[in-house]
Amino acid sequence: MVTDPVIPPLLEVRDLSIHYGDKAALSGVSFDIRQHEIFGIIGPANAGKTSFLRAINRMDDFVPGMRVGGQICFAGRDVATVRNLYALRRRIGVVFPLPVGLPLSIYDNVALSPRLRGVRRRAELDQIVERCLTRAALWDEVKDRLTSLGSLLSGGQQQRLTIARALSQEPDLLLLDEFSIAVDPVTTMRIEEVLKELRNELTIVLVTNLVQQARRLADRTAFFLGGRCVELDATEALFSNATQQQTIDYLGGRFG
Amino acid sequence: MSSFDGFSSTPLEQRNNSVQQLVRLLFLTITLLLLIPAVATIVVLIVEGAPGLSLEFFLDKPRQNGAAGGIAPALVGTVWLTAGALLFALPLGVAAAIYLSEYAKDNWLTRAINVAIVNLAGVPSIVHALFGVGAFVHFMQFGKSILAASCTLAVMTLPVVIVATRESLQAVPKAFREACWNMGATRWQTIWKVVLPNSGSGILTGLILVVSRAVGETAPIMFTGAVFLRALYPSGVFDKTMALSLHLFNVSTQVNDVPRHVPFAVALTLIGVVLAMNAAAIALRMRLRGRKKW
Numbered sequence: 001m002v003t004d005p006v007i008p009p010l011l012e013v014r015d016l017s018i019h020y021g022d023k024a025a026l027s028g029v030s031f032d033i034r035q036h037e038i039f040g041i042i043g044p045a046n047a048g049k050t051s052f053l054r055a056i057n058r059m060d061d062f063v064p065g066m067r068v069g070g071q072i073c074f075a076g077r078d079v080a081t082v083r084n085l086y087a088l089r090r091r092i093g094v095v096f097p098l099p100v101g102l103p104l105s106i107y108d109n110v111a112l113s114p115r116l117r118g119v120r121r122r123a124e125l126d127q128i129v130e131r132c133l134t135r136a137a138l139w140d141e142v143k144d145r146l147t148s149l150g151s152l153l154s155g156g157q158q159q160r161l162t163i164a165r166a167l168s169q170e171p172d173l174l175l176l177d178e179f180s181i182a183v184d185p186v187t188t189m190r191i192e193e194v195l196k197e198l199r200n201e202l203t204i205v206l207v208t209n210l211v212q213q214a215r216r217l218a219d220r221t222a223f224f225l226g227g228r229c230v231e232l233d234a235t236e237a238l239f240s241n242a243t244q245q246q247t248i249d250y251l252g253g254r255f256g
Numbered sequence: 257m258s259s260f261d262g263f264s265s266t267p268l269e270q271r272n273n274s275v276q277q278l279v280r281l282l283f284l285t286i287t288l289l290l291l292i293p294a295v296a297t298i299v300v301l302i303v304e305g306a307p308g309l310s311l312e313f314f315l316d317k318p319r320q321n322g323a324a325g326g327i328a329p330a331l332v333g334t335v336w337l338t339a340g341a342l343l344f345a346l347p348l349g350v351a352a353a354i355y356l357s358e359y360a361k362d363n364w365l366t367r368a369i370n371v372a373i374v375n376l377a378g379v380p381s382i383v384h385a386l387f388g389v390g391a392f393v394h395f396m397q398f399g400k401s402i403l404a405a406s407c408t409l410a411v412m413t414l415p416v417v418i419v420a421t422r423e424s425l426q427a428v429p430k431a432f433r434e435a436c437w438n439m440g441a442t443r444w445q446t447i448w449k450v451v452l453p454n455s456g457s458g459i460l461t462g463l464i465l466v467v468s469r470a471v472g473e474t475a476p477i478m479f480t481g482a483v484f485l486r487a488l489y490p491s492g493v494f495d496k497t498m499a500l501s502l503h504l505f506n507v508s509t510q511v512n513d514v515p516r517h518v519p520f521a522v523a524l525t526l527i528g529v530v531l532a533m534n535a536a537a538i539a540l541r542m543r544l545r546g547r548k549k550w
Contacts (some may be wrong), residue, residue: 062437093438099433169439
């Protein structure tokens with residue numbers, strides 16, 4: 001993979017550590033995430049993957065007892081020093097393991113974020129809603145019932161609605177936390193196609209416990225285990241010649 | 257047994273089954289027994305009170321200290337007092353519940369406030385009455401008035417509004433809030449767009465509780481704004497007023513030569529007002545709940 005040295009990384013992580021009370025969830029993690037790459041993170045439960053995502057958009061504010069040490073720079077700015085957290089979070093879209101269709105209409109789900117940032121004109125909102133739903137591969141299924149409740153869609157549809165909602169923020173960074181856990185394989189493949197296209201416009205951090213998903217999608221992949229980043233390499237290099245025994249064992253299905 | 261029958265019961269299973277039938281019957285009987293006082297009250301009220309009901313009874317002013325005539329000023333006064341209590345208790349209670357559920361961190365202050373609310377709910381109404389006399393009649397100089405009585409009722413019902421609203425706010429899944437926060441919504445935007453629209457039923461429960469108690473309570477209003485007899489409709493919040501609950505007390509115990517059916521008719525009206533208001537709120541709540549949201 002060729003990297004352009006002129007473009008600075010979107011995310012710089014330096015000696016990141018995360019604690020919940022006295023319990024360490026992540027320690028000593030350092031790496032860069034480049035613009036327009038899909039950065040995969042694999043690892044078993046309790047590896048610190050989700051905690052890492054939370055730290056990026058400062059959700060630690062909402063989790064009692066969560067402490068973040070070290071440094072995360074987003075677009076050159078240390079997120080710990082950001083005062084306008086709402087602006088930070090708007091630039092970072094998040095998709096959770098379980099789909100969260102808000103109990104609003106499908107239209108309002110996608111229009112919520114534009115409205116929060118002050119878009120009022122109906123025509124403009126219509127355009128955003130159609131564009132985001134189309135990019136999330138959901139438009140054709142829901143275009144005739146935009147007023148029905150988003151929270152009553154099927155799991156796979158709700159997850160695509162969640163992605164559409166994240167895209168409506170016009171984010172620079174999209175965080176996906178095991179998005180396919182509650183989604184059928186066919187929908188998963190459709191979403192994966194969507195993600196491949198989105199790479200042209202934004203940067204994606206893909207946390208997954210399906211190692212093959214990381215292999216299909218990610219440009220580079222990091223292997224987390226027990227709160228540490230064990231190994232990080234271009235995805236094919238990691239899968240074909242991992243250097244750490246733990247990585248080889250995990251990728252070989254010997255634990256996890 | 258010649259052929260295999262995997263579904264025949266063993267003696268132990270038979271015994272378990274008879275015990276379970278016995279328990280079911282016992283609890284059913286207890287539940288039905290509990291119905292007796294409720295049904296009996298209503299039946300007695302209807303049988304004894306219905307003959308006293310008439311259009312004049314609702315529209316006339318009381319004569320001979322309530323022994324004759326109607327209950328119109330008391331009915332109107334109760335509506336004033338209840339509306340006043342709602343006006344104070346609902347906004348304040350909902351605001352406090354939103355703070356406690358959505359903003360407050362789990363620290364000693366929040367825990368102290370929660371303990372205080374629970375204790376406030378347990379304070380006897382006569383004590384609230386004394387507080388009302390001191391705080392509203394004298395200190396705030398409202399005098400003995402509808403305003404003072406409404407405020408007293410509001411203070412008395414605040415804890416139930418807070419608890420009911422807080423419970424319904426907490427029933428909205430945390431995931432909805434996190435999804436909103438992740439989008440860069442402020443806490444208030446999240447509350448306004450997602451949390452509050454989905455906790456209407458809890459707020460209505462609070463409303464039902466306020467109405468039921470405000471209509472029925474006697475002690476808190478008799479020192480702060482309700483009077484024995486006043487054949488005038490209230491013209492403002494600084495007027496004194498009659499109230500149904502106090503009027504019931506009076507015609508039952510304080511006035512001589514009251515026809516037998518009058519107290520029952522007043523009681524029937526009182527219960528009718530509470531039930532009608534509750535029925536309206538419950539119908540509204542069922543409409544809100546009827547639409548499955550998630």
